[in-house]
Amino acid sequence: MFDHPAYDAHEHVLHSSDPETGLRAIVAVHHTGRGPALGGLRMYPYPDADAALTDVLRLARGMTYKNALAELPFGGGKSVLIGDPGRDKTRALFHAMGRAVDALGGRYKVAEDSGIAVPDVDTMGEVTPHVAGTTADGSSDPAPVTAWGVFNGMRAALTSRHGSDSFAGRRVAVQGVGAVGRRLCGHLAEAGAELAVADTRAETAREVAAGLGAEVRAPDAILREPADILAPCAMGAVLNDATIPELRAGIVAGAANNQLEADRHAAMLAERGVLYAPDYAVNAGGVINISHGGPGYDADAALAHAARIHDTLLEIFQRAEREGSTTAAAADRVAETRFTPRGRAPR
Ligand code: NAI
Numbered sequence: 166m167f168d169h170p171a172y173d174a175h176e177h178v179l180h181s182s183d184p185e186t187g188l189r190a191i192v193a194v195h196h197t198g199r200g201p202a203l204g205g206l207r208m209y210p211y212p213d214a215d216a217a218l219t220d221v222l223r224l225a226r227g228m229t230y231k232n233a234l235a236e237l238p239f240g241g242g243k244s245v246l247i248g249d250p251g252r253d254k255t256r257a258l259f260h261a262m263g264r265a266v267d268a269l270g271g272r273y274k275v276a277e278d279s280g281i282a283v284p285d286v287d288t289m290g291e292v293t294p295h296v297a298g299t300t301a302d303g304s305s306d307p308a309p310v311t312a313w314g315v316f317n318g319m320r321a322a323l324t325s326r327h328g329s330d331s332f333a334g335r336r337v338a339v340q341g342v343g344a345v346g347r348r349l350c351g352h353l354a355e356a357g358a359e360l361a362v363a364d365t366r367a368e369t370a371r372e373v374a375a376g377l378g379a380e381v382r383a384p385d386a387i388l389r390e391p392a393d394i395l396a397p398c399a400m401g402a403v404l405n406d407a408t409i410p411e412l413r414a415g416i417v418a419g420a421a422n423n424q425l426e427a428d429r430h431a432a433m434l435a436e437r438g439v440l441y442a443p444d445y446a447v448n449a450g451g452v453i454n455i456s457h458g459g460p461g462y463d464a465d466a467a468l469a470h471a472a473r474i475h476d477t478l479l480e481i482f483q484r485a486e487r488e489g490s491t492t493a494a495a496a497d498r499v500a501e502t503r504f505t506p507r508g509r510a511p512r
Contacts, residue, residue, distance in 0.1 A: 171222035193225035202242025205278025250280035263289035304458030312348035314450030314471035341399025363387035418442035431493035
């Protein structure tokens with residue numbers, strides 16, 4: 166464990182199995198300096214336990230950085246459940262998972278991630294209070310807050326690049342107009358931006374475009390759209406060796422997770438003069454929303470918190486410029502001013 170390449174002084178790693186229900190899960194608590202570790206449960210048919218361990222260690226560390234950057238009163242953690250979400254879900258399985266979370270006594274709070282839906286979190290909530298983003302929380306649709314955070318992150322990128330955050334006459338290309346993308350388009354249209362949109366569901370793209378006066382592009386063409394901003398709001402790994410040379414937008418800022426196929430693509434973007442808003446900074450509205458969940462859920466407070474992504478991104482862009490680093494590296498450095506990595510003196 167301690168020699169594992171993805172191990173980064175994680176506070177706790179819990180392996181949990183329950184032959185009765187088929188549970189095979191790992192919970193990783195990376196850091197609780199800012200508060201209990203908050204992060205989603207991912208369900209995936211990992212080929213073996215080591216693949217699951219590598220994923221959960223990396224994801225948990227990522228949540229420490231994401232939650233700190235978003236100024237949440239939470240540390241970072243994550244959990245993985247080995248299984249096929251299309252086939253293996255049972256209530257008994259999620260009760261067993263909930264008991265595994267409960268065993269950590271509140272050091273880890275579980276939410277949804279890929280393969281998991283809100284009803285699954287609700288089921289875990291029947292056996293442990295350490296759940297977030299349940300139906301009862303009132304915060305179960307994060308998309309409006311995520312979209313508002315991305316919009317405010319884009320304002321910071323415009324200021325950094327053009328000295329003004331005005332969208333008037335700016336052109337934005339949005340890849341994916343699902344829950345987040347379509348709301349983002351609404352804010353952009355209202356602010357006076359010209360829009361080009363694409364979605365693999367052609368009907369969805371047409372419907373969103375018709376309502377906002379946007380142009381529709383083919384899903385494979387949207388990345389090459391001449392635009393001020395490209396907003397990936399569909400899937401990960403869209404910024405890679407094949408796509409980066411073809412980009413015609415000066416700024417990339419969108420909701421999708423893991424937009425860079427590999428870390429080195431941050432440098433490739435910088436070399437081409439593209440200002441990249443690090444995904445985990447700009448899409449933090451989702452986790453911000455969950456952190457505001459609970460009996461007194463206040464959507465306006467969550468939206469106001471997400472608007473602060475603007476200031477965080479300005480700080481990241483300024484730091485990258487000052488230190489001659491990529492924006493991705495600068496985001497990590499800014500996050501580390503908001504928590505103390507274990508084994509290092511406070512800065
Ligand atoms: P969604 O599933 O509602 O929307 C995604 C849309 O992208 C769908 O309409 C889909 O048809 C389309 N799409 C898929 N592949 C495409 C492609 N190759 N080209 C064009 N369109 C394509 O998902 P949602 O909730 O809007 O999330 C979007 C992204 O943002 C995802 O990567 C998600 O992980 C990330 N994210 C979402 C948050 C949220 O609050 N929902 C929070 C943080 C990140």
